[in-house]
Amino acid sequence: MAETAISHGHDVGHGAHSSTGLSNNKLGMWMFLGSECLLFGGLISTYMLYKGRVNAGPQPDQIFDIPFTSVSSFILLMSSLTMVLAVSAAQRKDERNMNLWLVITALLGATFVGGQVYEFTAFYREGLGFTTSLFGSSFYTLTGFHGVHVSVGIIMLMALVGMNRNKRIPGDRAEVVELVGLYWHFVDIVWIIIFTLVYLIPS
């Protein structure tokens, strides 16, 4: 059985397949995303616990700009669409559209991160620093961690475009794009939760 798997040339290229017949890389990515639920679960529940603890500085509903954050959320949601279109193009071996959708996804992600930087700056000017209150600490930690995840995703997307241009993507290209896509969509679903629990539900 193992010999059969090794004899498939393409299997060697993308990390081989487990005894289940599934890609090890994909299994690893889903396990990683499952563990990421625990990381963000911790950050979100800590925020829920501390969002009412404001001894100094502004309250959440005094500083949140819902129209602005709604547009940011919409942009991130649409980046999930462009990402899935990139995966679809990769599966069709449509290299031109794959690169195009990957670049658009990275640009939408960069717009989201830019919006987050603007939001943080505005909040800081309104008196909410990282150590101002427990609300401020937990808010910046949660949304900051998410922003770092989006930034890592942008780096992965741009690296993918660069590697694809130089024909340096190892193994099954469609699977590599799909793995990066899984990470990107995960970042999006985390924001779906953050947007509702942090921004839309008042303290």
Place this chain on the structure above:
Amino acid sequence: MSTATEHSEQTEHTDGHEAEHHGLSDKQYIYIALILAALTAIEVSTYYVDFGPFFMPTLFILMIVKFVTVVSYFMHLKFDNKLFTYLFYSGLLLAIAVYCGFLATFKFFLQKG
């Protein structure tokens, strides 16, 4: 010979290459994105319109529907091997259980009540 070829093709099909054969068309992905955008618009409307006692349930239902839609269709869990579903949702359910316990320890739910 032909049986061997068929077997080889079948093996390749099940050997993690399902990704090339499952999923939706680009048009269907766009429809799903439009539905998600509409759901987001309803979510945002709760900020401007008074939903009364339906405020929290509406937000939670919309959040869960959006979450499951992205995971099922954009992340292909609906079409992929069930093992991926178990891996992801077991992590998610563990996180929900652990942190509900954590919040209960700090009497979070009693404070809200």
